[in-house]
Amino acid sequence: xxxxxxxxxxxxxxxxxxxxxxxxxxxxxxxxxxxxxxxxxxxxxxxxxxxxxxxxxxxxxxxxxxxxxxxxxxxxxxxxxxxxxxxxxxxxxxxxxxxxxxxxxxxxxxxxxxxxxxxxxxxxxxxxxxxxxxxxxxxxxxxxxxxxxxxxxxxxxxxxxxxxxxxxxxxxxxxxxxxxxxxxxxxxxxxxxxxxxxxxxxxxxxxxxxxxxxxxxxxxxxxxxxxxxxxxxxxxxxxxxxxxxxxxxxxxxxxxxxxxxxxxxxxxxxxxxxxxxxxxxxxxxxxxxxxxxxxxxxxxxxxxxxxxxxxxxxxxxxxxxxxxxxxxxxxxxxxxx
Numbered sequence: 182x183x184x185x186x187x188x189x190x191x192x193x194x195x196x197x198x199x200x201x202x203x204x205x206x207x208x209x210x211x212x213x214x215x216x217x218x219x220x221x222x223x224x225x226x227x228x229x230x231x232x233x234x235x236x237x238x239x240x241x242x243x244x245x246x247x248x249x250x251x252x253x254x255x256x257x258x259x260x261x262x263x264x265x266x267x268x269x270x271x272x273x274x275x276x277x278x279x280x281x282x283x284x285x286x287x288x289x290x291x292x293x294x295x296x297x298x299x300x301x302x303x304x305x306x307x308x309x310x311x312x313x314x315x316x317x318x319x320x321x322x323x324x325x326x327x328x329x330x331x332x333x334x335x336x337x338x339x340x341x342x343x344x345x346x347x348x349x350x351x352x353x354x355x356x357x358x359x360x361x362x363x364x365x366x367x368x369x370x371x372x373x374x375x376x377x378x379x380x381x382x383x384x385x386x387x388x389x390x391x392x393x394x395x396x397x398x399x400x401x402x403x404x405x406x407x408x409x410x411x412x413x414x415x416x417x418x419x420x421x422x423x424x425x426x427x428x429x430x431x432x433x434x435x436x437x438x439x440x441x442x443x444x445x446x447x448x449x450x451x452x453x454x455x456x457x458x459x460x461x462x463x464x465x466x467x468x469x470x471x472x473x474x475x476x477x478x479x480x481x482x483x484x485x486x487x488x489x490x491x492x493x494x495x496x497x498x499x500x501x502x503x504x505x506x507x508x509x510x511x512x513x514x515x516x517x518x
Contacts, residue, residue, distance in 0.1 A: 184255030185212040186273065186357055186389050187236075192249035194228070194235050204460045205231050205244065207413040213357060216387040218380075220400030220421070222436070223410035226457065229393040230279070232410075233359045237276055238267045275350040279362040281342035285334040291345045292318070292330030298352040317348040321378055340371035347378065357389040358382075364399060376403050397440055401425060406493075409433045412457050412468040419493030429488075429495035429503045431473045438510065451510060467496070475499050475506060 194206035206228045213219045221229050234240050236251065250259050251270070258269050278284035286294060295317055296310035305313065311330070318326035321344040334342055343363060350358050360379065364372040380403060383390050394400050400407060400421070407424050409417040409432060417430035428434040438451035455472040458464050467473070470480040477498060487494040 183214075184252070186215045186217075186254060187391070188212040188252040188255070189232075189236065190250040190252070192232065192235060192251070193247045194231055194240065194244055195247050196244040198461060201461045205413055206235065207460075209249075209410070209413075209415055211391075211408050211415065211418070213389045213391050215356060215389055216383065217406065218383060218390040218392065218404045220404035220407045221391065221393045221410060222395065222397060222400055222407060224395055224436075224457075227410045228413040229395075229410055230361050233276065233361050233391070233393055236359065237270055237274060238263075239276070271353065273355060274357045274359055275353050275355040276359040276361065277343075277346050277350050277363045279365055281339065281346045282334060284346055285342060287334055290331055290333060291337065291342075292326075292332075295345065295348045295352050298349070302353060313352065314348070317351055318345070320351070321345075321348045321382075322374070323348075338371075339367055340374060343367065343371075343375055344378065347375075347382075351382070351386075351388075355388065357391065360390060360392045362394050363392075364394075365396075372399070379403060397425075397436060409436070412464065413460055414468060414496070416469065416497070417490075417493065417495045419490055419495075423490070423492045427491075427503065429490045429500045430469075430497045431475050431499070431506070432469050433495075434503070434506055435472075435474070467498075474510065475502070 189212070190210050192206055192209040196203040196205050209232055211221070221232065223229055231240065231244065235246055240246070250257055252258065253269060253273050258266055261269060285291065292311065292314050295314035299305040299310040299313045300307065315326045315330055318329065323329055323341060323344055337345065364375050367375060376399065379390060382388055390403070392400060392403055405421055407419065407421055408415050409424070409430065411432045417424065417428065417433045424433055425437065428437060435451060435453045439453065453472055458468050466482050467480040467485055470476050473480065480498060485496050485498050487496045488500045490500065
């Protein structure tokens, strides 16, 4: 079998804090194949963005990777010197950040920011780099790219700025794009345009996509496979249809039931009670146990091992009873008007 374009094994990221260490990413393992679209979902603070930043060596200080393995095309690159490692990773991957206004340099023209990588990384002349930048602007759907090449970030709308960020990501000719909630700050119409653009580029350029989001609707429009993250760990993975129609972890189940469904009328949506665990302390047992509606006594004392499911894994002792979970949740239903 062909090796995945990206494979991450047991990645751990820690952040020193005044009263100890915060274990922000705990044993994350994931993979993305060439041309594949993969989603990484979970609530805010679950470690999704730190995972992406760790892959490109962009962790904020003083966060650092304490252990783990990263493979590119099956080659272990974690033993490379820092400079060579950064170059190897950025040769294969690029990133679209969440907030385009802060991701772009406010005092440089947007065209020059796109042309920077072709000039300094691909060795193109100034004229060649400008031509590449203009072509990329047209490719991501920016009208009049020659004129808008000269504009500054504040002179563009949020949707246009996000397209500029996508063009910058494509300027290095990556085989994998890491997208960190690229549509969060956009309205619904522009959000749909950006997601459509990512799907189009993936289809035409055969670029892999690792999309981070807390919005299940976003990933369901874009991705074919999902990883669900909670408290720094992957708790469930699998093909999108399997996770959406038959989740096998209570956290995934709860996330799905907390999203409004136009086909199901209820007085009150399901909420996830409590708070995530304090990751500056050792987590004993299942990290979701204090908030789980289907918890067992053993869940508080022993961490569950991943169990194979139809298309992935679930770290839950109650995988076999997942089919009965909807009946165990009491919802007050109302008739359609």
